[in-house]
Amino acid sequence: GQSLEQPSEVTAVEGAIVQINCTYQTSGFYGLSWYQQHDGGAPTFLSYNALDGLEETGRFSSFLSRSDSYGYLLLQELQMKDSASYFCAVRDPSTGRRALTFGSGTRLQVQP
Amino acid sequence: DVKVTQSSRYLVKRTGEKVFLECVQDMDHENMFWYRQDPGLGLRLIYFSYDVKMKEKGDIPEGYSVSREKKERFSLILESASTNQTSMYLCASRDAGGSAFFGQGTRLTVV
Numbered sequence: 594g595q596s597l598e599q600p601s602e603v604t605a606v607e608g609a610i611v612q613i614n615c616t617y618q619t620s621g622f623y624g625l626s627w628y629q630q631h632d633g634g635a636p637t638f639l640s641y642n643a644l645d646g647l648e649e650t651g652r653f654s655s656f657l658s659r660s661d662s663y664g665y666l667l668l669q670e671l672q673m674k675d676s677a678s679y680f681c682a683v684r685d686p687s688t689g690r691r692a693l694t695f696g697s698g699t700r701l702q703v704q705p
Numbered sequence: 706d707v708k709v710t711q712s713s714r715y716l717v718k719r720t721g722e723k724v725f726l727e728c729v730q731d732m733d734h735e736n737m738f739w740y741r742q743d744p745g746l747g748l749r750l751i752y753f754s755y756d757v758k759m760k761e762k763g764d765i766p767e768g769y770s771v772s773r774e775k776k777e778r779f780s781l782i783l784e785s786a787s788t789n790q791t792s793m794y795l796c797a798s799r800d801a802g803g804s805a806f807f808g809q810g811t812r813l814t815v816v
Binding site: 634 | 753755805
């Protein structure tokens with residue numbers, strides 16, 4: 594089976610940098626993705642890492658280390674609108690890699 | 706932009722009722738999914754479908770069924786609603802290689 598571990602809550606101040614970690618256990622690995630969900634909204638795709646290293650998309654970056662079964666999402670120049678829940682996810686081999694298995698999410702609170 | 710539309714944002718149903726949640730996507734995606742989301746538990750896969758009339762159980766299929774008669778539409782059915790099925794239900798679609806796109810969710814309350 595698959596399991597993903599991420600912190601339940603993180604608090605940071607506006608303008609700061611925050612890192613949200615994710616460790617995973619999976620019987621077959623096909624990449625780590627990240628989703629953002631605002632309260633009352635739908636999850637939206639942020640980034641995807643198939644290979645080791647850092648992927649940058651504007652203020653957001655995502656890192657993967659396959660040897661450590663570990664990744665993180667880095668948010669820079671935090672803004673109030675970044676307050677949301679963030680989920681890491683892997684493709685589930687038991688579904689033919691069609692479905693995603695999600696972590697339980699990290700709630701980020703950005704304070705002024 | 707991909708659009709995934711769920712028929713209702715909020716529903717209140719009585720215990721024992723048969724409940725239909727509808728989901729439509731407009732990007733010709735092969736794969737469609739139903740998840741439920743509960744506080745502290747993240748998103749859990751109920752059922753998924755990779756083609757018309759094809760369906761597979763996810764992690765928590767008990768008490769649910771699905772229907773995919775057309776490629777763009779994936780329905781979740783609660784055969785006999787129970788209070789422990791009170792939850793947020795999220796539909797998603799994905800093409801063969803891409804990221805998942807979610808609908809806005811249906812918050813179902815079973816009383």
